[in-house]
Amino acid sequence: MLIVQKYGGTSVANIDRIKAVAGRVAKTARQGHKVLVVVSAMSGETDKLINLAHQASSNPREREMDLLLSSGERVTSALTAMAVEEQGFKAMAFTGRQMGIITDTVHTKARIEKITGERAKKALDDGYVVVVAGFQGITEAEDVTTLGRGGSDLSAVAIAGALNADLCEIYTDVDGVYTTDPNIVPEARKLDKISYEEMLELASLGAKVLQTRSVEFAMKYEVPVVVRSSFNDNPGTLVTKEDEEMEKVVVSGVAYDKNQAKLTVMGVPDKPGIAARLFKGIAGSNIVVDMIVQNISSDGKSTDISFTVPKTESKKALRLTEDIARELGAGGVDLREDITKISVVGVGMRTHSGIAAQMFETLAKHGINIMTISTSEIKVSCLIDLKYTELAVRVLHEVFGLAYRIAK
Numbered sequence: 001m002l003i004v005q006k007y008g009g010t011s012v013a014n015i016d017r018i019k020a021v022a023g024r025v026a027k028t029a030r031q032g033h034k035v036l037v038v039v040s041a042m043s044g045e046t047d048k049l050i051n052l053a054h055q056a057s058s059n060p061r062e063r064e065m066d067l068l069l070s071s072g073e074r075v076t077s078a079l080t081a082m083a084v085e086e087q088g089f090k091a092m093a094f095t096g097r098q099m100g101i102i103t104d105t106v107h108t109k110a111r112i113e114k115i116t117g118e119r120a121k122k123a124l125d126d127g128y129v130v131v132v133a134g135f136q137g138i139t140e141a142e143d144v145t146t147l148g149r150g151g152s153d154l155s156a157v158a159i160a161g162a163l164n165a166d167l168c169e170i171y172t173d174v175d176g177v178y179t180t181d182p183n184i185v186p187e188a189r190k191l192d193k194i195s196y197e198e199m200l201e202l203a204s205l206g207a208k209v210l211q212t213r214s215v216e217f218a219m220k221y222e223v224p225v226v227v228r229s230s231f232n233d234n235p236g237t238l239v240t241k242e243d244e245e246m247e248k249v250v251v252s253g254v255a256y257d258k259n260q261a262k263l264t265v266m267g268v269p270d271k272p273g274i275a276a277r278l279f280k281g282i283a284g285s286n287i288v289v290d291m292i293v294q295n296i297s298s299d300g301k302s303t304d305i306s307f308t309v310p311k312t313e314s315k316k317a318l319r320l321t322e323d324i325a326r327e328l329g330a331g332g333v334d335l336r337e338d339i340t341k342i343s344v345v346g347v348g349m350r351t352h353s354g355i356a357a358q359m360f361e362t363l364a365k366h367g368i369n370i371m372t373i374s375t376s377e378i379k380v381s382c383l384i385d386l387k388y389t390e391l392a393v394r395v396l397h398e399v400f401g402l403a404y405r406i407a408k
């Protein structure tokens with residue numbers, strides 16, 4: 001088998017951890033598998049480099065930023081290859097460029113366009129363990145790019161897809177994907193298996209085990225991914241295609257996202273083209289809008305539109321929205337940052353009804369007001385007051401029987 005193993009920042013945080021990683025790689029190689037390793041930078045390293053850049057310049061150019069940031073992963077790839085050699089295996093480290101990871105030109109969040117990987121394939125055939133620096137690629141014009149924060153996950157999944165690997169293991173510091181955040185609910189249960197779609201909802205909702213784009217990629221190319229800990233031998237969580245068994249489980253997880261802010265434009269004229277103008281303006285400055293709610297106008301003349309944006313972009317979005325509101329002849333704009341998006345997710349929702357009602361009822365019973373609701377086929381999300389986050393997560397986890405599913 002060809003196995004891709006990705007090790008995150010905490011798994012390569014120092015030389016001892018890198019030696020432990022090499023031990024695990026050697027163990028897999030000893031079982032007769034070809035192993036391609038993808039590594040992140042040592043934990044904290046990327047933040048440190050970003051910090052240095054901001055000390056050197058008030059507005060560092062993104063091209064140079066990428067060259068700088070890619071160095072963190074270069075360090076760990078070379079060190080890991082050296083440590084694997086110490087275990088008695090031949091090992092060779094590759095940068096993103098040497099791996100033939102070609103991306104578009106959008107610096108700091110580039111998209112992978114293709115992976116050639118010829119040298120790596122040859123090295124694997126020649127019996128080498130291949131260690132690739134994650135998070136980076138190169139444009140056609142040979143500028144170094146990076147793939148966005150957490151991008152080593154994407155490197156690993158994309159390489160696994162391109163090389164037709166049998167498995168892509170993502171090693172991290174938690175045992176896998178949980179029914180909810182174990183810091184809030186200690187009885188949260190580790191899932192043995194989860195579908196790509198559910199994982200996508202959970203990842204984008206702030207269950208930060210896998211980078212969202214890596215899950216999209218895995219789903220598209222059906223790369224089997226296992227999320228597991230590099231600190232023990234527990235089996236982890238398999239992220240894979242949906243099957244019948246998964247559909248029987250109505251709710252797989254409860255997620256929350258505290259990084260949203262809500263903007264409400266009041267007194268928006270109720271006529272065609274208004275929403276288009278508003279959201280075109282916002283999209284134009286690369287702000288990703290999540291939930292959108294437009295109320296029915298009661299007087300037939302004006303209405304309110306609410307939407308959420310990442311908290312980090314809220315000030316920028318507010319300024320922009322105020323400008324557009326003025327232009328449209330709307331009333332004021334209101335910004336709320338003390339909110340949380342709380343969601344229940346499960347592919348079984350496609351075939352079971354009543355989940356939304358049960359969620360609303362549970363929140364109501366605990367005096368938690370719902371500001372905004374949105375749904376998809378496999379998810380119901382509500383915006384609530386930030387201070388009720390923990391309570392809402394606990395009661396929803398409880399009411400959907402997530403901790404004790406087997407006993408029920």
Ligand code: ASP
Binds near residue numbers: 008040046047
């Ligand atoms: N080192 C990069 C980051 O911290 C990429 C990664 O770890 O996946 O975001």
Ligand code: MG
Binds near residue numbers: 008009150153209
């Ligand atoms: Mg990560």
